[in-house]
Amino acid sequence: MANEPSKQLLHLVFGGELERLDDTTFKDLGKLDIVGIYPNYASAYAAWRAKAQQTVDNAQQRYFIVHLHRLLDPDAVVQPPR
Numbered sequence: 389m390a391n392e393p394s395k396q397l398l399h400l401v402f403g404g405e406l407e408r409l410d411d412t413t414f415k416d417l418g419k420l421d422i423v424g425i426y427p428n429y430a431s432a433y434a435a436w437r438a439k440a441q442q443t444v445d446n447a448q449q450r451y452f453i454v455h456l457h458r459l460l461d462p463d464a465v466v467q468p469p470r
Contacts, residue, residue, distance in 0.1 A: 397427070399431075400456050401432050402422045405449050
C-alpha cells in the first residue's frame with residue numbers, strides 16, 4: 389500500500405476583483421486571473437497563498453480554491469490521508 393499512487397484530486401485556483409467585500413460577485417469576468425489547476429489541495433493552497441500575498445494591498449482582489457474533484461464526482465467519498 390505504501391507504493392500506491394495518491395488519488396488525483398483536482399483543484400482550481402482563480403481570483404479577481406470583487407464588486408463588494410461582503411459578496412463574491414466579480415467586477416469584470418473578463419479580468420479573472422486563472423492561476424491554474426492542481427493535483428491536490430496542498431499544491432493548490434500554496435498557489436492560492438502566493439497569489440493572495442501578492443495582492444494584499446488590494447482588499448477587493450480575492451482568490452479562491454475550487455474543489456473540481458467534487459464537481460466531477462460528487463458521490464465519491466474522499467478518505468483522509470493516513
